[in-house]
Amino acid sequence: MIIMKKDASKQEIDNVVAEIKKLGLRADISHGEALTVIGLVGDERRVNFQHLAVLPGVRETRMIEAPYKLINREYSDAFQDPGKSRVIRAGNIEIGGDSPVYIAGPCAIESREQLFRIAEEVKKAGAHILRGGIFKPRSSAHFWQGLGSQGDSEAREALSWLQEAGRKFEMPTITEVRGEYKAALIAEYVDILQIGARNMYDQDLLSTIARQGKPVLYKRHFGASVEEFLSFSEYIAVDGNKDIILCERGVLPIGKGKSFTRYTLDIAAVPVIKKESFLPVIVDPSHATGRRDLIYSMSCAGIAAGACGLAIEVHYNPAEAWVDAAQAITSDELAEIIDTCNRIHAVTVERRKINKTGV
Ligand code: PEP
Ligand code: MN
DSSP: EEEEEETOOHHHHHOOOOOOOHHTOOOEEEEEESOOOEEEEGGGGGGOHHHHHTTTTTTEEOOOSOOOEEEEEEEEHSSSTTTOOOEEEEETEEEEEEOEEEEEEEOOOOOOOHHHHHHHHHHTOOOOOEEESSSOOOOTSSSSSGGGGHHHHHHHHHHHHHHHHHHHHHHHEEEEOOOGGGHHHHHHOSSSSOOOGTTTTOOHHHHHHHTTOOEEEEOOOOTTOHHHHHHHHHHHHTOOOOEEEEEEEOOOOOOOOOSSSSBBBBHHHHHHHHHHBBEEEEEOOOHHHHHHHHHHHHHHHHHTTTTSEEEBBBBBGGGGSSSSSGGOOOOHHHHHHHHHHHHHHHHHHHEEEEEEEES
């Protein structure tokens, strides 16, 4: 990255950008209150730091060693208050702001009635963002893949229900994008685009989704290290979209015996990621455990660990949910979780403010 001097002129900044372009690289410009910082995007081998360091207006050049650079806390700390995290806006909701954000709704949208009933219930319970799967990444090709798989008109219809329910109950909406060619269609209807755990490594999908101009909820693959997760989220950032919400949703269990949970919620990943990156982190206790009796405790743990929100699957008749029935909870249970988690947040937030990275 290139840190410009405090009094660098616009012409000097433009000149540095022109030099970067000459090298065949792109420039990511961030204007902080006091400083402008320019990130280099592209093939590192082409960079001649010595040449860039002596250009007029340049204070210093610095190499970020980690494979994730534009989302690195080191990068953002150079142009804004150290420890400040990114606040992402969807509708009138702030993710990564002062209070926790709750994403709730059915795993899969089954019908208009089902979605509207759940939307009304989760809104009353205190949820801020409405989720509902339309293109489901199922573990067998013989399972139902969501309404979106039944044809284009069914997909549009389900997307329009989600949009309508979001408007009616005043919640921004989110759904998963499966398949690059669907990204633009889905972006017409929803406020946040979700990249599912199974697609964490799909670079082309990440780039396509990044370019839709909407915030992205990016889920960690169950086999990915934190470093891989952050490195791949950089594929979204280099396409000009840093509105990335990182989601910890459990990793593969270890050992030969029974683990008793679907995945293992990597709770330490929350503060670790917050130290490494300025992006907001949320926890999904539903997919992490696969068990409704564990959602309450893992939600509490997530917020206590510093997550800025939760994503939870809700159904009015959990046992009858078409997908992920074992982990669905009722909206009454959601209300209890939100109440407790808000109190946990209130008693832990001050401590986190002392330590600048919010950990
Ligand atoms: C989901 O959130 O609907 C989902 C399928 O989760 P994951 O990608 O984490 O398995
Ligand atoms: Mn699910």
